[in-house]
Amino acid sequence: MKLSIPNLVACGSCGARIRPHHVCPKCGHYKGNLVIEPENLA
Numbered sequence: 001m002k003l004s005i006p007n008l009v010a011c012g013s014c015g016a017r018i019r020p021h022h023v024c025p026k027c028g029h030y031k032g033n034l035v036i037e038p039e040n041l042a
């Protein structure tokens, strides 16, 4: 199977498309918990 687009899931916190089992890079949440500080806060 050739998939050019990786399987993405919606972040449960901000709704951004993220890779499964990865911390959301936009809001820093993983499985509903804030695990890192978001880097893109304006």
Ligand SMILES: [Zn+2]
Binding pocket: 011, 012, 013, 014, 015, 016, 024, 025, 026, 027, 028, 029
């Ligand atoms: Zn998020």
